[in-house]
Amino acid sequence: MRGDVPVMDADTMSIDLRSTMDIQITALEWMPFEDGYLKYYPDEDRDVYLKQCPDGALEVSPERYRGRVMAEFDYPLSEVYGGDNEILLRSKEFYKNCWVLKLQDPYISLIITILTQNKTADSARRTFYRLQHRYKGIDVHKMASADKHELEELIRTSGPYKADFIIRCSQEIIDRYNGSIEWMRSVPSREAREALLGLYGVGPKTADCVLLFSLGHSVVPVDTHICRVSERTGLSMATGDTEAAKRKVKEDLEQRRRIPGMAHLLIINLGRDFCKAVLPLHHCCPVEGICPKRGTGIRKEKKLTEE
Incomplete structure (x- = not known):
């Protein structure tokens, strides 16, 4: 949990809707539809559509659901980590417009x-x-x-x-x-x-x-992607993605580094956008220069395509 932090109004903040919707279980009630996302509210037997406009504003249809939808945006990823690990500090600055959605049933x-x-x-x-x-x-x-x-x-x-x-x-x-x-x-x-x-x-x-x-428990879910990014960035000294490695990564993140559970969303984002399994995008990664790149020695770096 975040602890004592200021309450933030999502309606007045910058939100990266794609990143917000792509990284957390609470967002999976929203289904991709056309240029946005669709959610069914069973209490009113109604679909509600949400999309991000070119100017960054969020559009909700029907408009009368705007308050209800915006209330689901809880706080930005810039608030999920307050420690001194430079990998996570750079990541939270890069993903400051990605938001955590409120706890669901x-x-x-x-x-x-x-x-x-x-x-x-x-x-x-x-x-x-x-x-x-x-x-x-x-x-x-x-x-x-x-x-x-x-x-x-x-x-x-x-x-x-x-x-x-x-x-x-x-x-x-x-x-x-x-x-x-x-x-x-x-x-x-x-x-x-x-x-x-x-x-x-x-x-x-x-x-x-x-x-x-x-x-509301601050635990760190661990899967293959969390294992890969944690190994490469040095957040964990475990290698591979066996069940034993996953247990080691979980122990390292929760107990040795004492990373709050929601901060694992920063690791997921890095893995999805940059620290890919086969072709990690070192050249544009927000932690390039401080990442030890453990285990990537035999990988080829994906190069920018000149336009």
Whole structure:
């Protein structure tokens, strides 16, 4: 969590909508549509469209939803890290117009994260949008009683086998926790994580995403991309992306460097935009000059194309 920081009004701040929508689970309720993003609000059975205009302003349609939409923008990435690591300090300055969206319902976060397992974010977004429309808003009881074959068809592009995950873990939440995982906000992170890992179809990254983006626990979700960037930048001395390496990276980031959970979004952005798996863009990376580039010795740097 951020701690005591000034409340910022997203309506008066510069926002990079693409970066904001591309890096966090809380943004996956917004589906790419035309030049912007579409979100279904089940309480009013309404789609709302959001796009960024050429002058940087955000346009919301219908306009009467503007206040509701802008309230979802919580704070910029410039606030997620207050330490002295130069890699992260440069990154947060570079991504200062990327915003963290507010915490969402933890059950919604759980379902979206399951849909992202081994799939792209865009695939999960489109699948979630279909689910929301079909069920007029999903909740634990609707999913626990969903017809498995119908659900398999609805989520086919994100993996039909996940229908079993969704139905069974929803039933477990009802049976074990009276239909809610909200109680996990007020218990230690370790206890909440163990409870989530005990649900069918929930692995370490899924559990950590739910803890961070919906339950307010400052944990660092670790995947292949976090491993790669952490190794190259020296944030972790782990190598590779085995399960053992992921545990080491998580330990290094959370305990040795004491990086707040939301600060891992800076690492994700670096990986997506510059520290790519095959052709890292050293020439234009915001941490060029201070990055040790561990493990990139045999890689070829992608060169600028002259226009």
